[in-house]
Amino acid sequence: GQQLNQSPQSMFIQEGEDVSMNCTSSSIFNTWLWYKQEPGEGPVLLIALYKAGELTSNGRLTAQFGITRKDSFLNISASIPSDVGIYFCAGPGPTGGGADGLTFGKGTHLIIQP
Amino acid sequence: GAVVSQHPSWVICKSGTSVKIECRSLDFQATTMFWYRQFPKQSLMLMATSNEGSKATYEQGVEKDKFLINHASLTLSTLTVTSAHPEDSSFYICSEAGLSYNEQFFGPGTRLTVL
Numbered sequence: 001g002q003q004l005n006q007s008p009q010s011m012f013i014q015e016g017e018d019v020s021m022n023c024t025s026s027s028i029f030n031t032w033l034w035y036k037q038e039p040g041e042g043p044v045l046l047i048a049l050y051k052a053g054e055l056t057s058n059g060r061l062t063a064q065f066g067i068t069r070k071d072s073f074l075n076i077s078a079s080i081p082s083d084v085g086i087y088f089c090a091g092p093g094p095t096g097g098g099a100d101g102l103t104f105g106k107g108t109h110l111i112i113q114p
Numbered sequence: 115g116a117v118v119s120q121h122p123s124w125v126i127c128k129s130g131t132s133v134k135i136e137c138r139s140l141d142f143q144a145t146t147m148f149w150y151r152q153f154p155k156q157s158l159m160l161m162a163t164s165n166e167g168s169k170a171t172y173e174q175g176v177e178k179d180k181f182l183i184n185h186a187s188l189t190l191s192t193l194t195v196t197s198a199h200p201e202d203s204s205f206y207i208c209s210e211a212g213l214s215y216n217e218q219f220f221g222p223g224t225r226l227t228v229l
Contacts, residue, residue, distance in 0.1 A: 035220075040223070045218075101163055102160065103160070104158045107157055
């Protein structure tokens with residue numbers, strides 16, 4: 001199946017700093033999704049991207065769909081304590097087994113120091 | 115986005131018993147729902163697609179006889195872990211597709227611990 005390489009694996013930043021994370025794939029995606037997961041909860045959809053080159057914002061979050069359709073990045077500006085969590089990129093199938101759900105990156109764990 | 119609930123939120127069971135987890139769509143009818151599994155400090159892995167009124171489609175390596183999926187109505191999918199063993203301990207999360215099929219909205223997850 002497809003694989004998504006997400007980096008960095010973790011980030012330790014100061015409150016107020018900007019954050020940038022990215023996701024790359026060896027195959028083309030037609031949709032890129034960015035989710036945030038907090039401990040003990042399901043992922044929450046932050047931004048969905050549908051067109052190559054598309055740049056979309058959601059409050060302090062901005063994400064872009066790479067021109068090659070093999071990468072995407074997520075930026076968070078002026079981080080605040082509630083931004084803490086794990087951020088996942090994801091894309092739709094095929095996942096290799098026929099179930100056609102989402103393939104997830106390994107996640108970026110964001111930790112904010114006050 | 116869609117609203118999805120799961121029940122129970124956590125369950126502890128003895129090895130060899132079966133556990134049923136429910137996933138409900140609260141705001142619209144979902145002909146397709148998805149089941150994922152997440153081990154500690156790892157990403158979500160798709161287990162199967164649950165199709166209303168038909169058989170589920172399983173990912174490679176997921177035993178369909180061990181993880182029974184039933185999607186008998188447009189608002190409810192269930193996952194039954196049969197003869198659970200400690201290695202089945204995980205966080206099980208369901209999702210449903212939004213108006214755009216490629217968007218998925220997730221439930222709050224069910225933490226299964228098998229002793």
